[in-house]
Every structure is written in structure tokens, then in C-alpha cells.
Amino acid sequence: MKILTLLATLLFTASTIIAQDLAVTYEITMHSDDPEVQAQMGMMQGSTLKLKSKDQKSRTEMNMGGLITTTNIVDNEKGKGVLLMDGMLGKQAAKFDEEDKDEVDAEEADIEVELIDESKEILGYTCKKAIIYTEDDVELVYWYTKEIQLGNDALSKYMKKGLPGLALEFSVDEGNMNMTFTATELKTKVKETKDMFSLKIPEGYSEKTxxxxxxMSGQ
Structure with missing residues (x-):
């Protein structure tokens, strides 16, 4: 769960600072050499991560094979957001603000990024390789594209993360498990629908801190 949170957080940071409309869908594939772990992963087939950004608002949805869906919605202009979790523990929600985000940024302070001179094509975009090392000695491999234009201020903030472009593929090896997120669809226009970026907690969710x-997530 901690690795999933880190992956989503790193990508989510990108989604909140892109100075244009953007919608990306990632397919999540998992593999393990351990037969027991691989069998458990079979229950999460069809997992996806969807990212939407419009103006100063963003939304990310991670669906782990229908077992649990985690949604983050942020309004940068208001400096507020809401987290929604729907799974085996029921429907849970929590609101957060910039102070909570600052705590996450502080936890990421020890992340080290190495840019690699390798490239490949994803969805027609030329992507470069980067390796991110965490304080837990976990390596995250990213393939990012510089072809997605960022605003000047946003680019400056994003470069502090050390990743000079939008990630179209990223993966992590943790012990005997590998997870890879690969972009399968990318749109540069987002049609906003009702409640897409709403910070109101939906009916049926229990509000938590x-x-x-x-x-509850074991983090």
C-alpha cells in the first residue's frame, strides 16, 4: 500500500501542475515469481489509473481490479482537496488542504532522481528514462516525455521533482513483486462533467481524517 501511495503521489503531483487540459489512462500490470503472490495478483486484473487535469483542478482514480478504488480530487486555486476510497472497508472519505500536501512534500524530500540517456516511444511520444530512488531503497523506473508542454511556473516546480516531463510509463520492483503502469490513452482536451472536480463528499461515504x-490503509 505504501508503494501504491508513493506511485500515485508522484504522478498526482504532475497532474496538479500541468498548465493545460489533460486526460491519461494507465493500464496496471503486475507480476511475481512467487506462485502464491501471483495468484493474489490475479484478482486485480484489469487495474487502471486515470488522471484528469483542467485549469487548476485535477482528479486521479486508481481502480485495483474492482477490489478498491481510490480517487483524489484537488482544486489548486482553493488549496483544498478530497480523498475517496471505496473498497472492502466500505466507502471512506477525507478532506485535506495545503498543510497536508506540505507534509507529503516533506516526506518526498529524500527522493533522488537519475536521468538516463535512453529513449522509447509510447503512444507516439518520445520518452526518456529516469530512475527515482526513495529513502526506503526502492527504485522506481519512469519513462517521461518532454513533448507535453508545461507552464513556466509549473515547469519550475515540477523540475524540483527532477522529472522534466509527463510520465507515460513507470514501474516498481518491491521484493518479489513488479508493478508497471503504462499509458494506453492520452487526450489534451477534457470535457468537464458534473461533479468531476467537486470537493463535496458524495452521499454514502463516511468522513474521516x-x-x-x-x-486504515496500514501506512
Whole structure:
């Protein structure tokens, strides 16, 4: 769960600063040499990560094979957001603001990024390789494209993360498990629908604090 949170957070950071409309869908594939772990992963086939960004608003949805869906919605202009989780523990929600985001940024301070002179094509975009090393000695391999234009201020903030472009593929090896997120669809126009970027907690969700959500997720 911690690795999933880190992956989503790194990508989510990108989604909140892109100075244009954007919608990306990632297919999540998982593999393990351990037969027991591989069998468990079979229950998460069809997992996806969807990212939408429009103006100063963003939304990310991670669906783990129908077992649990995690949604983050952020309004940068208001400096507020909401986290929605729908899964085996029921429907849980938590609101957060810039102070909570600052705590996440502080946790990411020790991330080290190495840019690699390798390239490949994803969805028609030329992507470069980067390796991100975390304080837990976990390596994340990213393939990013510089072809997605970022605003000047946004680019400056994004470069602090060390990744000078939008990631169209990223993967992590943790112990005997590998997870890869690969972009299967990318649109540069987003048609906003009702409640797409709403910060209101939907009916049927139990409101918690971010700390309570973290404890429930085992983080």
C-alpha cells in the first residue's frame, strides 16, 4: 500500500501542475515469481489509473481490479482537496488542504532522481528514462516525455521533482513483486462533467481524517 501511495503521489503531483487540459489512462500490470503472490495478483486484473487535469483542478482514480478504488480530487486555486476510497472497508472519505500536501512534500524530500540517456516511444511520444530512488531503497523506473508542454511556473516546480516531463510509463520492483503502469490513452482536451472536480463528499461515504485513512490503509 505504501508503494501504491508513493506511485500515485508522484504522478498526482504532475497532474496538479500541468498548465493545460489533460486526460491519461494507465493500464496496471503486475507480476511475481512467487506462485502464491501471483495468484493474489490475479484478482486485480484489469487495474487502471486515470488522471484528469483542467485549469487548476485535477482528479486521479486508481481502480485495483474492482477490489478498491481510490480517487483524489484537488482544486489548486482553493488549496483544498478530497480523498475517496471505496473498497472492502466500505466507502471512506477525507478532506485535506495545503498543510497536508506540505507534509507529503516533506516526506518526498529524500527522493533522488537519475536521468538516463535512453529513449522509447509510447503512444507516439518520445520518452526518456529516469530512475527515482526513495529513502526506503526502492527504485522506481519512469519513462517521461518532454513533448507535453508545461507552464513556466509549473515547469519550475515540477523540475524540483527532477522529472522534466509527463510520465507515460513507470514501474516498481518491491521484493518479489513488479508493478508497471503504462499509458494506453492520452487526450489534451477534457470535457468537464458534473461533479468531476467537486470537493463535496458524495452521499454514502463516511468522513474521516487523513490520519485515520492512513491507519486504515496500514501506512
Amino acid at each position: 487523513m490520519e485515520e485513512i492512513s491507519k
